[in-house]
Amino acid sequence: MTVSGLAEQTSRPAALACPHGVHEGHCTTCPVRNVSVCAALASDELALLGSLSEDVTFADKSTLLMQGDPANAVYNLTEGMVRLYRLMPDGRRQIVGFLLPGDFVGLALSQRYAFSADAIGPVAACRFTRASFASLVDTKPHLLRRLHEAATHELTQAQDHMVLLGRRNAEEKVASFLISLRDRVVRLGRSAITLNLPMTRHDMADYLGLTLETVSRTISKLARDHVILVVPDGIRLLNPARLEQIGEG
Amino acid sequence: MTVSGLAEQTSRPAALACPHGVHEGHCTTCPVRNVSVCAALASDELALLGSLSEDVTFADKSTLLMQGDPANAVYNLTEGMVRLYRLMPDGRRQIVGFLLPGDFVGLALSQRYAFSADAIGPVAACRFTRASFASLVDTKPHLLRRLHEAATHELTQAQDHMVLLGRRNAEEKVASFLISLRDRVVRLGRSAITLNLPMTRHDMADYLGLTLETVSRTISKLARDHVILVVPDGIRLLNPARLEQIGEG
DNA sequence: AGGATGCGTTGACGTAGATCAAAGAACGGC
């Protein structure tokens, strides 16, 4: 599903943007050029980082890593979307974040993963072994500094999300979810008025502390009130052949 | 108020305990001996850190720092309790954490504070200027590493709290709040069966995403069910003179 | 002493959102 019509917001500074101006916006094709670390690295380090990584892909719904597993790898997303979540023993799930291209998974450098992660649709990523990543970090203080900044930024976002979960109603939750996702997508250099939502209502609900029915009703209401415009299938809309079929139908 | 009777839990590892075994448990009298950084510091660095800090106190309800203010200082709590919170424009509040002795405030090393902090009861702390703390960190990679570990640990706790806020009911929220606070106090070397709760019902509610009435009712219910034992005033209970007065009354 | 203030508890009642249920759309497999 795709929604559009979100009012433009004063954009927050791109916290992880490359201060060298070497890269135009985010660089998502290769992790060594990813803005969240590139700025701290010299060219020989970039080469080293590149030699340490390998490209991997994940199918829809496949698992990148599981909560409690030994943290053997660090991933950098290059294509697609990933959900991070915690499961309670009785099956209740809390999604703690969605990852977009350019984001890292498993950066904590702790012994075990604190959450599970799986692919929403096809995903491409760069994989580092934890050992090589950790040893690289050990020898490059400025890289650690970047890492710490990234962790700090995540912490701020986590606090934002606590406010959302604890003190916002359903409509506010859905609205700020759409806006913050829109802002992140914009920072990747994508469209500001149309937003693709590859995750299910269930995913959104588990992210927002709601049920899938409430999410569905709330989105319906936002569309009814003309706050957003729902485009059930953006791909088909943009495909003339299929459009004709719709016209014929 | 004080509660007791919380069942013993398998204790989590003290993530920030001093691995050198130099200190018995937490050292709360002075920040330079605080376990969360001590392990990474040599004696000359400890001395330097000590010379950079100054002891300060805060009265009940006074403000240590405010969201959005320039982050000029880092504090290390030595006595008392502090609440960290975000305010929404309409006054709704989300408490994102309570600090105990040994905890740091303002460690993010970012330009501005991401939350407000104020004292719950009298508080003692050590204060570092941000500049001196940051320059010290700049020259000591291993200290930065400790800092990053601390941030990572906080992030894990933040995710725990998201699960609580998004997917637990009122009774589960209050129960896990009491248990996790108990665990933290135990790690400070204090009593495991009695827990002091200096914050108000309102504070707990704003931490747990509830109203103060629901918190009050839930605690009453836990006491009625003999899950916890509520001691309205532990100080007075332990004071023989006052006890006699109660006996006379 | 007496009034104001803050905090906690409890009751009565209202409601946002959960739960239960049904149906349709899209998709993949055979």
Added chain:
DNA sequence: GCCGTTCTTTGATCTACGTCAACGCATCCT
């Protein structure tokens, strides 16, 4: 094509928690 599965939407109903209100108890101030 048909069937099973997954996802979404919508309606009806229920309930956990919020809201409103009253009251008791400390503490503090004058």
